Amino acid sequence: MVALDVSHATRAARLGKPKAEAMRGRVTPQAVSGHFRRIKWGVLAACLGLYYALPLLRWDRGPGQPDQAVLVDLAHVRAYLFGLELWPSDVILVTGLLVLATLVLVLVNALAGRVWCGFLCPQTVWTDLFLLIERRIEGDRRERLRKREGPLTLRRSAEIGVKHALWLLVAVMTGGAFALYFADAPTLLRDLATGAAPAAAYGAVAALTLTTYLLAGHAREQVCTWMCPWPRLQNAIFDPKALSVAYRDARGEPRLPAKRALESRARGEPAGDCVDCAQCVAVCPIGIDIREGPSFACINCGLCVDACDSVMARLSRPHGLIAYAPWEAIEAERAGTPAPRWRALRPKTLALAAGILVIAGAMITTLALRTDLAITSVHDRNPAAVLLSDGRVRNGYAVTVANRSLQERTLVLSIEGLADAEVSVVGADPHGRIVLEAGARRPLRVLVNSGAQENRDVAIVAADVVTGATRRTADVFVLPAR
Numbered sequence: 001m002v003a004l005d006v007s008h009a010t011r012a013a014r015l016g017k018p019k020a021e022a023m024r025g026r027v028t029p030q031a032v033s034g035h036f037r038r039i040k041w042g043v044l045a046a047c048l049g050l051y052y053a054l055p056l057l058r059w060d061r062g063p064g065q066p067d068q069a070v071l072v073d074l075a076h077v078r079a080y081l082f083g084l085e086l087w088p089s090d091v092i093l094v095t096g097l098l099v100l101a102t103l104v105l106v107l108v109n110a111l112a113g114r115v116w117c118g119f120l121c122p123q124t125v126w127t128d129l130f131l132l133i134e135r136r137i138e139g140d141r142r143e144r145l146r147k148r149e150g151p152l153t154l155r156r157s158a159e160i161g162v163k164h165a166l167w168l169l170v171a172v173m174t175g176g177a178f179a180l181y182f183a184d185a186p187t188l189l190r191d192l193a194t195g196a197a198p199a200a201a202y203g204a205v206a207a208l209t210l211t212t213y214l215l216a217g218h219a220r221e222q223v224c225t226w227m228c229p230w231p232r233l234q235n236a237i238f239d240p241k242a243l244s245v246a247y248r249d250a251r252g253e254p255r256l257p258a259k260r261a262l263e264s265r266a267r268g269e270p271a272g273d274c275v276d277c278a279q280c281v282a283v284c285p286i287g288i289d290i291r292e293g294p295s296f297a298c299i300n301c302g303l304c305v306d307a308c309d310s311v312m313a314r315l316s317r318p319h320g321l322i323a324y325a326p327w328e329a330i331e332a333e334r335a336g337t338p339a340p341r342w343r344a345l346r347p348k349t350l351a352l353a354a355g356i357l358v359i360a361g362a363m364i365t366t367l368a369l370r371t372d373l374a375i376t377s378v379h380d381r382n383p384a385a386v387l388l389s390d391g392r393v394r395n396g397y398a399v400t401v402a403n404r405s406l407q408e409r410t411l412v413l414s415i416e417g418l419a420d421a422e423v424s425v426v427g428a429d430p431h432g433r434i435v436l437e438a439g440a441r442r443p444l445r446v447l448v449n450s451g452a453q454e455n456r457d458v459a460i461v462a463a464d465v466v467t468g469a470t471r472r473t474a475d476v477f478v479l480p481a482r
């Protein structure tokens, strides 16, 4: 086995490349029941339920506003998440969200390895669903392997056809549901069904259908092992103190068939608890033999734990030969020293949790301080300033005002920092007022004439004539170059 050293891990911790079945061809995992399998089914149902239901949820934002709870409105460049509305200017919040998600993933990794991959990752959820369909139609592992080697009869062809048809149906539903996040879901559903939807919608559904079908139906464990960058990072972030699925070789070795193990123990000779039944390998969706040591491809799904526990139960041996345990505990067992307990609260996890709290706090503060009136300006570049015939100077600005509230607003613009400024707004009414509908943004051209004798720092101010709310944007007033 090619093994990769993990220099910061304890002395024998090595993350090996997946071997066993994964290296011999297509992985055909066997069904298994048990504690972790039940958790995985529950998580799968919750994730799929959420994914399909979210775009159908309604959220009243008032007249003229979209009433979809979760919506990415590409046409108007904004996103809605229940009561939260994100504008392009909120890119800092989106960045914060991405940093937060990364930190949470790293924290989860420090607590329990690739447990995200084994339970919550969309690739795992959809692959589990596709495998369930395959099993229902073609049978469990042995039957599938036998059929794969057997002749292509009419019945076998029908099975293959039905399986792929159902896979495609799930894939279409997945792609269709994804498109619903980008438009009013009931309208888009109707348009998709009647052929009235825009070509881009059909393109998005087709692309998502194809990727779901290929990744969950065909690529499966190849995605988790070779295509996703997360396993590649495991060598750098593998934590011997984190919970990860491990084979307790101090207890399992020497492995012997059940009968020979009994005889061996009766003679007072050593016999491990592993009976070499290979059930742990057969149920593994990645095709790993976890008894070979930690593998960067292991997604910590716990299915081999379920398989081995049921074998141990049949043999009346204690369960936990394969278990979630820190790697340093496995090594301590080998060395015959007391195994350290898994601890959630460690300097590393506390530091990560603190980082998460700080970023979450900063995002909440940003949200709380966010106003529903926004103004930005860009100073003219060429020419930056024009000398008028009366000796005054004119500067031009491209100003954008945005009304993020649910009510229409009437604004007036003024300039601070120039006492004699004469402001004219192209796009305002004869009284200099700008009427902005709820949720609207408007580009304006602002011209400022002044007799200023030097460059000045100024602020362009938008004021709501009804509420008195103001927003300002800093800019400069410059004189022509001499």
Ligand code: SF4
Pocket (backbone or CB within 6 Å): 247, 252, 273, 274, 275, 276, 277, 278, 279, 280, 281, 291, 307, 308, 311, 321, 322
């Ligand atoms: S399932 Fe348990 S007993 Fe069977 S081979 Fe795996 S570790 Fe050994």
Ligand code: SF4
Pocket (backbone or CB within 6 Å): 118, 245, 283, 284, 285, 286, 287, 288, 289, 290, 297, 298, 299, 300, 301, 302, 303, 304, 305
């Ligand atoms: S080795 Fe066990 S925990 Fe790891 S992927 Fe395979 S079944 Fe899941």
